[in-house]
Amino acid sequence: MERTSDSLPPAADAAPVLDLRGVHKSFGRGAHRVDAVRGVDLTVHRGDVVALLGHNGAGKSVTLDMALGLQAPASGEVRVCGDRPSRAVSAGRVGAMLQSGALLDDLRVAETVRAVASLHPGGRRRVGSVMDRAGLTPLATRRVSRCSGGEKQRLRFALALLPDPDLMVLDEPTAGMDVSARQEFWEVVSAEAQAGRTIVFATHYLAEAEEYAPRTVLMAGGRVIADDTTEAVRSRVPGRVLTCTTPDAGRLAQQLAGEPDVVDVRTPTPDRLEMRVTDSDRFARLALTEWRATGLQIVPLGLDEAFAELTREATDPHGGTDSDQSTPPARPEPAATAA
Numbered sequence: 001m002e003r004t005s006d007s008l009p010p011a012a013d014a015a016p017v018l019d020l021r022g023v024h025k026s027f028g029r030g031a032h033r034v035d036a037v038r039g040v041d042l043t044v045h046r047g048d049v050v051a052l053l054g055h056n057g058a059g060k061s062v063t064l065d066m067a068l069g070l071q072a073p074a075s076g077e078v079r080v081c082g083d084r085p086s087r088a089v090s091a092g093r094v095g096a097m098l099q100s101g102a103l104l105d106d107l108r109v110a111e112t113v114r115a116v117a118s119l120h121p122g123g124r125r126r127v128g129s130v131m132d133r134a135g136l137t138p139l140a141t142r143r144v145s146r147c148s149g150g151e152k153q154r155l156r157f158a159l160a161l162l163p164d165p166d167l168m169v170l171d172e173p174t175a176g177m178d179v180s181a182r183q184e185f186w187e188v189v190s191a192e193a194q195a196g197r198t199i200v201f202a203t204h205y206l207a208e209a210e211e212y213a214p215r216t217v218l219m220a221g222g223r224v225i226a227d228d229t230t231e232a233v234r235s236r237v238p239g240r241v242l243t244c245t246t247p248d249a250g251r252l253a254q255q256l257a258g259e260p261d262v263v264d265v266r267t268p269t270p271d272r273l274e275m276r277v278t279d280s281d282r283f284a285r286l287a288l289t290e291w292r293a294t295g296l297q298i299v300p301l302g303l304d305e306a307f308a309e310l311t312r313e314a315t316d317p318h319g320g321t322d323s324d325q326s327t328p329p330a331r332p333e334p335a336a337t338a339a
């Protein structure tokens with residue numbers, strides 16, 4: 001049975017949808033050698049929605065390219081639905097949106113979808129449904145050159161849906177989109193995820209991982225440094241952020257800097273104190289009783305703080321990313337599935 005946003009996926013296959021084991025990939029030689037991917041293990045099960053996060057050059061795109069069979073690993077193994085990636089792609093089990101995906105400006109939206117549909121077995125009969133699900137039906141006769149950036153990305157997503165793939169690989173699909181275009185795009189993707197489609201996406205937008213991916217894989221220096229539920233990755237870095245306005249913020253910051261429960265303290269303005277603390281109740285009491293504080297706020301750490309800290313730890317010369325002897329991250333529990 002074909003998956004649509006209002007139907008359930010077929011019975012689960014035993015094989016993971018995506019399985020990378022001990023995958024390495026480097027480019028160039030000698031002094032010019034770049035170790036882009038260094039021993040990545042990653043298993044994605046049917047129905048997972050996984051965000052792949054990492055700074056520029058972390059190895060996300062090369063990892064996704066290997067999942068799509070566009071690059072071969074130097075060592076290690078990549079399987080997609082139990083098969084070689086190139087065979088899985090040819091069999092229509094994978095749909096991809098890559099950073100470089102080109103569209104023909106002179107074609108209209110529906111013409112584009114029909115043209116690509118004719119390349120996939122059974123693709124023609126999916127045109128209407130795919131257009132609807134990607135929110136493209138009202139744009140059917142619009143020339144691609146006239147579409148906004150967000151509309152073009154929804155068109156690329158529609159094209160990736162045409163083979164009715166088991167796995168969708170999206171490499172920074174919302175780069176450069178404004179907030180409302182991103183939201184529209186994720187509504188379309190979320191509907192597919194909720195229908196049981198497996199989705200792996202690379203992004204720099206931490207909010208997208210927090211909002212749309214039950215599981216987050218964090219890469220740094222070609223390695224996976226965290227792979228867990230997004231909530232668990234976020235909570236790996238303990239503490240809360242307490243901010244308040246106080247007349248003596250600078251002096252307080254100096255006093256507090258060495259305290260054991262204070263992870264970090266700063267003064268963004270002379271009267272504003274911002275601190276990451278492990279015992280927020282104690283500092284909230286002090287703020288209200290002794291610091292003449294107003295505008296007190298205490299918020300849990302977000303994924304961006306966890307991301308910054310875990311990446312810093314991993315790329316620290318003593319943290320291990322630069323050594324092949326480093327301890328690999330703990331293997332994740334079976335990942336959460338999309339709701």
Ligand SMILES: Nc1ncnc2c1ncn2[C@@H]1O[C@H](COP(=O)(O)OP(=O)(O)OP(=O)(O)O)[C@@H](O)[C@H]1O
Binds near residue numbers: 027028056057060063
């Ligand atoms: N074809 C190539 N030849 C040489 N080096 C490459 C090639 N492709 C990737 N690299 C290098 O491999 C490393 C990982 O690149 P990759 O594109 O996977 O990073 P990324 O995490 O996707 O970054 P971004 O977020 O900027 O897209 C980088 O140092 C990059 O310069």
